[in-house]
Amino acid sequence: MTTRNPTQLASDDDWWRSAAIYQVYVRSFADANGDGIGDLAGLRERLPYLRDLGVDALWLTPFYPSPMIDGGYDVADYRDVDPLFGTLTDFDNVIVDAHALGLRIIVDLVPNHTSSEHPWFQAARTAAPDSPERARYVFADGRGVAGELPPNDWESVFGGPAWTQLADGQWYLHLFDPAQPDLNWRNPEVRAEFADVLRFWLDRGVDGFRIDVAHGLIKAEGLPDVGFGQLTGQRQVELLGKRRLPYFDQDEVHDIYRTWRPILDSYPGSRMAVAEAWAETPQRLARYIGPDELHQAFSFDFLDAHWSADSFRKVIDTALAESVIVGAPTTWVLSNHDKQRHVTRYGDGPEGLRRARAAALLMLALPGCAYLYQGEELGLPEVLDLPDDLRQDPQYLRTGQSRDGCRVPIPWNGELAPYGFGPAGSALSWLPAPATWRELSVRAQTGVSDSTLELYRTALRIRRTHPALSVSSARITWQKTDPGILAFTRSAAGTALTCVVNISDEPAAVAEYGEPLVASTALTERDAGYLVPVDAAAWFERR
Template sequence: MTQHLTDVTADETEHHDAAARTGWWRDAVIYQVYPRSFADANGDGMGDLRGVIARLPHLRRLGVDAVWLSPFYASPQADAGYDVADYRAVDPVFGTLADADDLVRTAHGLGLRVIVDIVPNHCSDRHAWFRRALAEGPGSPLRERFHFRPGKGPRGELPPNDWESVFGGPAWTRTADGEWYLHLFAPEQPDFNWDHPAVHEEFRSVLRFWLDLGVDGFRVDVAHGLVKAPGLPDVGVGEQVKLLGVRPTPYFDQDGVHEVYRDWRAVLDAYDGERIAVAEAWTPTVERSALYLRPDELHQAFNFTYLTTGWDAVALRAVIDRSLAAMNAVGAPATWVLSNHDVVRHATRFADGDPARGLRRARAATLLMLALPGSAYLYQGEELGLPEVTDLPDEVRQDPAFFRGSGQDGPGQEGRRDGCRVPLPWSGTKPPFGFGPREGGPSWLPQPPAWKDLTVEAQERDPDSTLQLYRAALALRREHPALGAGESVEWLDTPPGVLAFRRRAADRCLVVTVNLTDRPVALPVPGELLLCSTHAHPPGAPLGGCESAAVLPPDVTVWWAA
């Protein structure tokens, strides 16, 4: 793990210029790093910040604009760092605060922005506030910063209401003194009470701490949580709505959250350099998500409606149109995402039991996503075409949702998020495939032996690899003014099961065609072929089965200069 800045290429000045432009976030490609699974510098089997620093040149060469880091704060790791004990400290498993500072400075030197997670809905039960609240008992002023309540029943033996945890089971845990506290996730993650002024002030301070260190923005975990309905009323239904719900609930997407984000926007706007915030907001509709992005609130929100849409032309066109309309109404960019640390990798989701078909569709879906107006998010490893690891032994799993029996965690997850979190393969032919500094060393989750063919090193040698496709697509996206920018697409007439749209910008035109059927489809050739999802050759090079052209193979996306 000695690689540092040696991979910087000659066009670094161009990359710095791109990073410095205004409105950078409106069409940025942002890469999610899940630190424990990205790269391990010290050989203990757990990814760390020094490992991320060493591999930043990979992201620079890939062609992304920014890096989003999942939590690396001080934490007992009951939920992989989303249970934060100290928001201003780095957990020793990941390194030190000096490492975080070095990471930000090194990324900026490569022209990469840095976005960090912030977790405002809940903290760890080891957080100083919560520990003191427990120690002081009922009546403690610290308990007012959380949701402590007496129970129901003759002896207070029943939870205060019928709310359920996203991870399964009741959303309440009883303390030794008889009171109950709310946790919409694991019992080790008590929810803050955002009706309390001290909670607001604490998070304003946390934001400033990391902004002063130089981060470019925040991904807001459970942004739709925070505020609960007054009185914490029962849901009143047996099958409760979780993160992927489509009904309103008294614990998610309450209107009061918008006052929080107006306050945060004022903090962000006080800093130079267009610092941003991105909402993880699971809302009933994309129109509700757009409310988080009004001009005085947050900048972006993840488009989970798009992520959860299947490989279907009619459904995809509908969600694209609806997403663009909702975001345009508030002047915000649309965002597009196919995978993250909470959902089954899209190469497996789209497979329908056939891994080859899944990878083919995943590549096609990526070119479709990268051609849409707005900002795109990539999850680490998707540039390698990594599939979900579905056969992890139960004894190695660490996802708390698995142990609590949740089936509501994400598309097809059933409490098994570990399958998308397996450490990345970088090089070599044996685990841990360059994840750590020595062959045969540990990794916190085991990697499949077959990943020897999916390493960065192996895909560097293959011009048709998924890695090379991503590099080619991102290079074209940076060069072609019609990619990423804008607010709309111009749909073209196509046979059933096929999507085609035109993008125009700066007197240049691009046509995107996608065959979502299981058969070849004849189409007119709209122009010069730029890139095909079945091949990753540079623009202008022959592309095998696509260049003859009017015949589009199944599960393929093509970019054309028109």
């Protein structure tokens, strides 16, 4: 069990620089009332599990009132809790209990768009063009003889055009689903509203925000065409992180975050914000971070790295160099609610699991902040065979691509699905779990020395307590190795910890880094050292 002092919540101003943060996809974590949907009361019951896992903070996906067209990322009310998930009192209880256990709470903020059922958009639907109600959103006249064509060629991230026409002929922008109209962030009323929303949740004790689509709030003046998809046959979303789009990563977006930072800084306890942002270069991504803007931005390049030593080395070097420039920590992530689980990305089956376990040790040994997605500590794979009629991702309806496979409720105990997701005797689950998951449940893995859950518990404990890993410095020392081997060392207080990852085709002999502390796969002693198997990682200590 990991123990900690809850008074750290008031004293550690740099907690977010090296935290391990666990993403809770609320509807799939734990169901307290037996309706088949995870809720805040279920999360509250499982907080001791997260404390004992060894994480520092929880990021909660949206739990606000919503028609749930996009899993709650279509918000109808930013200051309440959807009845599916409980009440504001339930949320307050989660905050109190989490803080008592030494856990911080980060909530998802969705500022790029609202739900089409938000009172503002309901008013905009019936208002006249150029009215104050429509000025809160991005409305435009269409092209063509009678305005029958969309205002430009922008595409939805979910597929298809990014514009929908109302009965009066005007079009509104939705970079995601038509049920998610984009806000107009050049409107002072929108800016004032979200400043108040920030204060509402900060007043309730939240420790930070994950900013959804942080790169998307400002659209280029004049709404110019992209001029890309029609010529190449590719979707515009494929340009994310490769080229600047007129609706993403506009320079003016930074003015917004410069007004948010003083709000965060005005509260005690080092409240923070992390950007979900895509930019065409690491340098542009780094602009979201700094003492006058946001504290962090996700490093999706690490998530997208290929299973090769060269790919990981390049991504790590780039991220660490940028972190030094901006004076903020890197943020590593292997999986989240929008991406296929990395067990499956790395090959699925035994190979994918071996590689995922090794990648976990690689990530947790790096300086900076690590974000874990619920269930990765159990080695869960993507569920690839969900029945089509059960899929709820709006992207699936438009492109055939679904994110539901990484959102299946996680298994807690028992022999039959949904494996303790709900209260005793409940068989309901909004998405079905595979029969093979009974072997991956929390109960099945607890106390099993070579299980993925115990690997994470051990690694997180060492990460929290080892002097070489607890320092906030971004410095690592790469070791000279054979091709396909990654090895870097972090040092502090006369102790050196070296992480070795074998991505070659042969076992790697290691003798010079000391004794092993933890390994993703059992090591073999050889002469005066050890053999690290293929697709494995280990931490070695030398004093």
